[in-house]
């Protein structure tokens with residue numbers, strides 16, 4: 001597992017998983033491109049999600065809605081009025097922060113100056129998580145204690161947002177030594193605005209969707225009317241969303257353009273609690289089944305004061321990234337809020353008629369809302385390992401075989417004696433079913449290590465014995481073990497291995 005994000009960022013760049021967007025022009029903050037390996041990894045994650053949540057179920061259908069919708073949608077959903085973060089600017093450095101993400105510590109140095117006389121308390125802000133702030137304070141407190149020869153007491157961490165105005169003026173901003181350079185927090189709407197049509201006037205304003213969910217609600221009636229579904233059922237969508245985040249950071253974790261994988265699950269009001277419990281568990285287990293097995297994964301129920309006013313319960317699936325515990329997915333019990341809002345704003349009837357009970361009502365909704373980029377990042381962090389093999393350190397990405405960008409690499413041991421031809425024939429055969437890779441360049445050990453770094457679970461090698469007995473070598477990424485299989489059975493053997501059937505000789 002990974003402890004240092006910089007290592008992953010550099011591996012992602014070096015091996016073609018993730019690049020900064022428009023890098024040749026200096027990049028653009030909050031936007032990222034997926035390279036040849038990254039696009040396969042992310043696609044496998046989205047495909048696994050689609051297969052497990054849509055194709056394998058009888059109670060789910062899919063949708064693919066447009067990114068730009070009638071702007072009334074965003075009035076109804078509350079995004080035009082309320083989808084904002086509190087922003088503060090630093091007048092000295094021109095840096096911009098989220099007021100709920102600057103943590104301020106009031107410290108005790110505060111109470112005594114170096115002559116031992118009482119002095120005014122001061123406050124310093126630190127952009128970052130509460131954990132980062134706490135760690136910083138602990139160090140600072142120890143230093144001060146040493147300097148003044150006395151304990152400095154327990155400093156406290158407060159979000160800037162919660163300070164009153166008089167105290168805000170005393171705060172030293174995260175990147176300066178001056179007091180009072182931070183502005184009052186202002187609400188900043190996160191939706192990207194654009195204009196539809198030739199006129200750039202207020203009446204032509206439209207928004208890039210900040211979530212895929214509203215396209216689902218807006219199509220609820222269409223899906224019900226086309227007659228394929230009966231309550232309880234869900235509608236799923238995977239697609240791009242855009243948020244003009246004030247402070248994009250932590251690699252792809254907080255981007256301005258990202259992909260969501262969302263489900264709106266509609267049910268009878270009296271069954272919503274049960275469905276909420278079901279989705280909370282099912283979604284958590286999904287990450288575990290795909291390899292997020294460590295104790296870095298956690299399910300956290302929101303406190304009542306964190307809940308949106310319409311939600312009776314929400315849980316976050318969180319992963320302990322090297323930069324802190326952060327949300328991968330939220331599962332929310334949203335009641336009938338969304339459908340009711342759209343009924344109000346559109347004037348259309350979005351209620352549901354239950355044929356069996358002869359009842360009409362507005363369905364309740366449970367929403368599991370996940371981010372494809374955040375899942376990709378978590379799977380990368382979890383897969384990352386540095387092993388000692390034969391006195392050398394190898395970097396390996398231990399992806400679950402379903403997620404691995406390349407499923408197998410095929411090598412001739414050397415570039416002669418018919419080995420390249422035999423290996424290429426196997427490669428062509430396997431390529432019909434899987435994303436596989438052919439490589440004949442360089443020493444075999446180096447080729448193995450390159451595949452380890454790409455997370456390829458298996459390598460198949462044609463060697464001199466192959467011509468004698470029609471067998472080839474298979475090497476397992478995780479254990480580095482090798483064994484021989486009949487050449488003719490390579491395809492079946494790979495299928496079995498990818499499906500998790502045991503490796504010969506395993507306990």
Ligand code: ATP
Pocket residue numbers: 211243245252253254255256257258259260327328329330369370371372373374
């Ligand atoms: P956060 O509090 O981290 O901003 P959120 O609670 O606003 O996230 P939701 O609105 O619940 O997020 O969005 C659902 C999911 O979409 C998140 O769990 C996350 O996986 C993904 N997501 C949201 N914002 C971003 C972003 N800026 N970059 C990447 N993924 C995101």
